[in-house]
Amino acid sequence: MSAQGGHVVAATVDAVAVADTVVLTRRSLRHVTRSPDTIITTAVLPIAFLLLFVFVFGGAIDLGPGGGPYVDYLLPGILVITIAQSVSYASYRLFQDLQGGIVERLQSMPIARSSVLAAHVVTSLAATLVSLVLVVALALAIGFRTGAGVPAWLAVAGLLVLLTLSLTWLAILAGVSARSVDGASAFAYPLILLPFLSSAFVPTASMPAPVRWFADHQPVTSIVDTVRALFAQEPVGSEIWVAVAWCVGLLVLFWALAVRVYRRRLA
Template sequence: MSTLSRAAGDSMTMLRRNLLRALRYPGMSLSVIGMPIVMMLLFVYVLGGVLGAGLGVGAGGAGYIDYVAPGIILMAATSGSVAASVSVCVDMTEGIINRFRTMAISRSSVLTGHVVGSVIQTMVSVVLVVLVALLLGFRPSGGPLAWLGAVALLALLAFALTWVSVAMGLVARSAETASNVGLPLLFLPFLGSAFVPTDSMPAGLRWFAEYQPFTPIIETVRGLLMGTPVGADAVLAVAWSVAIALAGYLWARAAFRREPTR
C-alpha cells in the first residue's frame, strides 16, 4: 500500500470517528446550528423593521431579510468551525492524540479527519439555515450556477476557518478555553457588511469593515444569491479564504508537531 493511499484510508477512519462522535454528543452541533437561526429571528423580527426602513427596503423585516440572510448564512459557516476547536482540544486533553501517535497510522490523518468532519457538519448547518431563511421569506434570485458558486465559497471559508480553529484547539489548555478563543471569528461579520452597508458606519469603523476579510466574502455570497454583480469582491473573497486556509494549516501543523504530550 502506498503512503498516499494509507493516509487516505487513515483519514477516512478518523472522519468516521469524528462524525460518529458528533452524532453521539449532539449538544455542540445543535448550539452551532441554533445560534445563526436565533440571530436571524432577532434581526428579522426584532430589528428588521428599523434596519429595513433605514436601508430603504420597506418598514418590515420581510424586506430586510433579503439583505441580512446572506450574512447570517455566512455566520453559520463561521460558527461551525468552533466545534472543531473544542473537539481537537478534548482529544488533546484526554490523551487520545498521544495514543494515536504510538499507532501505525498517518499522523496527518488525525487532523484531516477533524477538518473534513467539521466542514461536513458546517455545510449541513448552512443548509438548515438557508431552509429557515426561505421559510421566513428570503427570496434569492440567483441562478443554479450562482448558487453553486456561493456554496463553493462557503465550503472554502468553512475549510479555512476550520484549520484555524484546529490550531486554536491544539494550543488551548482546556475545552472551555477552546470554545472562547474562537469567538472573534464569530463576531467579525458583525463588523462587516452582514447587517448594514459599510457606508452607513462611522469613518474609522467603515475603514475596518471595508478591509477586513469577511466583507468581500459576504458581498460575494450576497451578490451570487441575489443575482447582482459581485465584481472584484469575488477575487478578494477567494484570496482571503485561501490565505486563511494556508495560515491555519501551517499553524496547526506546527502546533501538532511540537505537542508530543499534554
C-alpha cells in the same frame, strides 16, 4: 531508488493517509451523530440572530431605494456567523482527544500523522454544512427568496466551503494550542463578532469613517458582499476574487501554523 519507484512509494503513502483519514473521520462522525444536539446547538445562535434581526430590528433598518426584504440582505452574514459558531466544536473535540490521550495512542499505531487533523477538518466541514442547510431552510421559511441559478448556488457553496476550511484550521490551531476547554473555544467569540463590523447587517456607508474603513477592508465584508450579489443575480466584479484570496490566504496561514504547533506538541 528510481524516480518511478519513488512515485510508487509516494502514491502508496498518500493512499494510506487517505484510508486512515477515512477511518478516523468515521469515528468522529459517529460521535457527532450520537449527539445531534451538537449540530442543533451550533445553529441556535445564528438562527436566533436571524429571527431577531428580521422580526425585531429589520423594520428599523433602512437599506435605501430598491433594498429589498431585509432577510435577503441579512442571510449572507448569518451564514458566516453559522460557520464561525460551528467550527468552534472542532477545536473542542481536538482538545478533548489531546487531553484524553487518544491522539497519543493513535500516534503509537501505524497510521499517517496527518490523518488525525484531517479527520477533524472533514468532520467539521460535514457538520458545518448541515448547520448551513438548517439556517438556509429557516430563511426560506420566513421569506428569503432568490432567483439564483445552479452556477450561482455552486459559487456560494464553494466560497462557504473555503471559508469553513480556513476557519476550521484556525480552530485546529486553537485546539492544539489551548491549555483549557474554555481556551479551546474562546477563539470563536471574535469571529462571531466580526460580522457586526462589516456589511453583514447594515451598509458600511452608514458607519463612522474609521469603522467604515475597517469594515470595507476586512474579509467578512468581501465574502458577504459576494454571496449577496450571487443570490441577487448581480455582477460580483472583482469582489469575488478578493473574497477567495482572503479565504485561501487564511487557509494556508492557519494550516501551516496548526501543523507546526501540532508537530511540536507531539514531539
